[in-house]
Amino acid sequence: MGLSRNVSLPTALRYRGPAGYLTFILHRIGGLGMALFISMHILASFVGGGLGEFLNAVYESWIFQIFIFFCVFFHAINGLRIVILDLFPKLLEHQTQAIWIEWAVFIPLYGFAVFTILKTAFGG
Amino acid sequence: MDVTIKILRYSPEKDERGHYETYTVEAHENDRVLDVLELVKGHKDGSLAFRRSCAHGVCGSDAMRINGKNRLACKTLIRDVGTTLTIEPLLGLPIKKDLIVDMEPFFDNYKKMLPYFINDDPLPADGRERLQTPEQRARFDDTTKCIMCAACTTACPSYWANDEYYGPAAIVNAHRFVFDSRDQAADLRLQILAETDGTARCHTIYNCTDACPRGIQVTKAIGEVKMAIMTGKV
Numbered sequence: 001m002g003l004s005r006n007v008s009l010p011t012a013l014r015y016r017g018p019a020g021y022l023t024f025i026l027h028r029i030g031g032l033g034m035a036l037f038i039s040m041h042i043l044a045s046f047v048g049g050g051l052g053e054f055l056n057a058v059y060e061s062w063i064f065q066i067f068i069f070f071c072v073f074f075h076a077i078n079g080l081r082i083v084i085l086d087l088f089p090k091l092l093e094h095q096t097q098a099i100w101i102e103w104a105v106f107i108p109l110y111g112f113a114v115f116t117i118l119k120t121a122f123g124g
Numbered sequence: 125m126d127v128t129i130k131i132l133r134y135s136p137e138k139d140e141r142g143h144y145e146t147y148t149v150e151a152h153e154n155d156r157v158l159d160v161l162e163l164v165k166g167h168k169d170g171s172l173a174f175r176r177s178c179a180h181g182v183c184g185s186d187a188m189r190i191n192g193k194n195r196l197a198c199k200t201l202i203r204d205v206g207t208t209l210t211i212e213p214l215l216g217l218p219i220k221k222d223l224i225v226d227m228e229p230f231f232d233n234y235k236k237m238l239p240y241f242i243n244d245d246p247l248p249a250d251g252r253e254r255l256q257t258p259e260q261r262a263r264f265d266d267t268t269k270c271i272m273c274a275a276c277t278t279a280c281p282s283y284w285a286n287d288e289y290y291g292p293a294a295i296v297n298a299h300r301f302v303f304d305s306r307d308q309a310a311d312l313r314l315q316i317l318a319e320t321d322g323t324a325r326c327h328t329i330y331n332c333t334d335a336c337p338r339g340i341q342v343t344k345a346i347g348e349v350k351m352a353i354m355t356g357k358v
């Protein structure tokens with residue numbers, strides 16, 4: 001007899017992995033975020049009426065826009081990094097540097113998007 | 125100096141689930157985590173169970189979670205991890221007692237890789253070695269270093285989610301033979317690894333590479349195997 005092998009989500013999240021573990025988690029959140037956005041979008045046009053308008057208002061709000069831009073940009077850039085590394089396994093030796101480059105690309109790009117969203121929301 | 129060590133204890137006779145116990149022992153900053161565990165077992169609580177054998181990072185017995193990451197207790201110095209320690213068993217394998225996990229599922233995956241030399245050709249004329257160049261040897265040098273401690277496999281979220289996945293250690297050991305110029309069963313191994321529970325479950329997370337006490341470029345080895353499956357070339 002022994003204690004089961006199951007690893008709960010909180011236990012898994014407590015594992016102190018390297019930089020790649022954080023990007024892995026954010027990649028999953030990004031994917032789920034996009035799935036949520038698309039389902040809301042489809043549902044809104046499908047049901048229409050009051051509920052449709054409410055859903056529209058949710059995903060058009062600036063807070064949701066900031067969230068969904070994070071999901072899309074991060075998922076895309078991180079995905080690109082993984083594709084490149086998968087195609088050139090030799091580069092996997094420099095995985096940590098690759099992740100730094102990824103952040104260096106992501107932060108200005110996302111920063112600019114957030115800036116534009118906020119400017120439109122508050123400045124007009 | 126005083127070292128405070130919190131250990132996840134589990135005894136199948138007494139516990140439904142594990143519980144933490146904290147001990148304080150006197151140790152030196154150049155002591156290893158294994159020394160501290162020995163002090164706890166010798167002076168505080170003889171019922172504490174953990175595996176160890178060589179105590180020099182060779183046998184691969186004492187991989188465990190030290191402050192949240194997989195490390196070998198015998199290669200981790202107190203001065204590198206601090207004087208407040210949390211020690212837990214490896215994740216994703218059933219716990220038998222305290223820090224001892226059931227390694228059988230891990231070895232089963234290893235065996236699926238045909239981890240032995242396969243070459244049915246008759247021996248060379250001199251009846252001795254099958255020669256290879258230093259370059260051919262270098263091709264798989266990194267993956268010969270594996271000590272089967274399971275630190276990589278049990279650091280892998282894909283393995284936590286699904287123990288049918290062969291796991292990084294098995295793939296590393298397959299790599300060792302796939303890229304050996306003297307071996308003739310690369311195709312067979314690549315076929316096994318191309319299955320659903322093979323390399324496709326690797327999401328390039330790098331937890332394995334970070335956890336390896338031998339510094340093996342685990343993710344790179346898996347990447348090379350993935351490429352070999354795709355191109356059919358080794």
Ligand code: FES
Binds near residue numbers: 177180185
């Ligand atoms: S006791 Fe042998 S590797 Fe640590």
